[in-house]
Amino acid sequence: MPKQKRVFSGIQPSGEIHIGNYLGALKQWISFQAAAECIYCIVDLHSLTVDYDPQTLKGRIMDKAIAYLAAGLDPKKTIIFVQSAVPAHTELTWLLSVATPIGDLQRMIQYKEKSKKNPDNINAGLLNYPILMAADILLYQTDIVPVGKDQTQHVELTREIANRFNKRFGQTFQIPKTVLPEKGAKIMSLKEPEKKMSKSDGYDSCIFLFEEPDSIRKKIMAAQTDSGNEIRYNQRRKPGIANLLTIYSLFSDRAIPEIEKEFKNKSYKTFKEQLAQLLIEQLKPFREKKKELQGKEALIQTILDKGAQRAGRIANQTLEKAKKNMGLV
Ligand code: AQP
Numbered sequence: 001m002p003k004q005k006r007v008f009s010g011i012q013p014s015g016e017i018h019i020g021n022y023l024g025a026l027k028q029w030i031s032f033q034a035a036a037e038c039i040y041c042i043v044d045l046h047s048l049t050v051d052y053d054p055q056t057l058k059g060r061i062m063d064k065a066i067a068y069l070a071a072g073l074d075p076k077k078t079i080i081f082v083q084s085a086v087p088a089h090t091e092l093t094w095l096l097s098v099a100t101p102i103g104d105l106q107r108m109i110q111y112k113e114k115s116k117k118n119p120d121n122i123n124a125g126l127l128n129y130p131i132l133m134a135a136d137i138l139l140y141q142t143d144i145v146p147v148g149k150d151q152t153q154h155v156e157l158t159r160e161i162a163n164r165f166n167k168r169f170g171q172t173f174q175i176p177k178t179v180l181p182e183k184g185a186k187i188m189s190l191k192e193p194e195k196k197m198s199k200s201d202g203y204d205s206c207i208f209l210f211e212e213p214d215s216i217r218k219k220i221m222a223a224q225t226d227s228g229n230e231i232r233y234n235q236r237r238k239p240g241i242a243n244l245l246t247i248y249s250l251f252s253d254r255a256i257p258e259i260e261k262e263f264k265n266k267s268y269k270t271f272k273e274q275l276a277q278l279l280i281e282q283l284k285p286f287r288e289k290k291k292e293l294q295g296k297e298a299l300i301q302t303i304l305d306k307g308a309q310r311a312g313r314i315a316n317q318t319l320e321k322a323k324k325n326m327g328l329v
Pocket of ligand 1: 014015022024146149184196198200
């Protein structure tokens with residue numbers, strides 16, 4: 001039997017998971033579980049690079065673990081763990097930093113955007129973020145990294161770092177590939193549809209995976225659209241409607257032209273009402289599963305601890321190999 005591919009990805013515990021995170025990343029993660037060896041991480045160290053409240057971090061990490069399980073990750077098939085529980089991530093980050101030109105870090109779009117958003121906290125961690133992400137991925141000899149479009153530049157840099165390291169110190173890392181979903185790789189903000197939907201960009205711009213029906217309805221009805229009245233997909237001229245059509249298509253599993261046809265000559269209001277209803281129904285199982293899991297924190301902590309042990313064993317092998325090849329062991 002051919003060796004199973006290894007898949008690695010992660011989400012930061014920076015805010016609630018939204019439908020962009022779900023459609024861009026989590027949905028792919030879930031489908032890989034059937035045929036690959038999957039390792040999914042809560043990347044808490046990454047979330048320290050912007051302002052945050054240390055008092056609430058632990059709770060937010062547990063919320064993410066609940067979200068992973070409620071969305072459909074299965075700890076029997078998949079390793080689920082918290083990044084900071086496996087020290088090899090930070091140790092390999094240092095080793096990889098010598099194979100990473102500063103200029104490569106400075107040209108990263110996310111670094112530029114987050115520096116602009118947080119002018120009073122442009123810390124070295126924000127710049128070095130992609131090296132930590134490279135360590136996350138390379139420690140597991142990862143074949144596939146399922147992410148949304150905003151993360152493709154970081155995975156590309158990971159490949160460059162790995163190639164440079166292998167060339168300089170000898171074969172150490174598998175070179176990973178990015179896998180984007182065919183559709184939904186970049187879900188846009190409900191308030192500013194030219195920008196991507198982002199956890200840290202305000203409550204009204206996102207629909208969260210566990211959102212209650214009333215607020216789903218309110219947010220979709222208030223979503224920004226153009227002044228026209230035609231329900232037609234045009235990314236450039238009608239970004240708001242194009243985004244809502246994409247969301248409709250992905251949650252209904254129907255093609256966009258079919259949806260355009262159904263809503264031909266109908267108003268934006270009618271379209272939005274039906275989209276809200278669709279989301280309320282489609283997100284219901286997630287809300288229910290989350291409620292079931294709340295109160296089972298001790299059990300979930302055991303899943304995370306076991307996950308960290310299993311992840312640590314794989315990670316330490318790679319770390320030792322990297323250190324040996326660098327002349328440290
Ligand atoms: N709008 C999006 N559409 C599709 N995929 C998305 N992802 C994020 N936003 C969208 C994908 O979700 C995964 C987890 O992202 P992350 O937590 O590592 O951070 P992020 O990419 O920076 O996501 P956010 O929501 O914008 O978080 P904040 O506001 O904290 O920075 C990744 O695979 C990402 O591509």
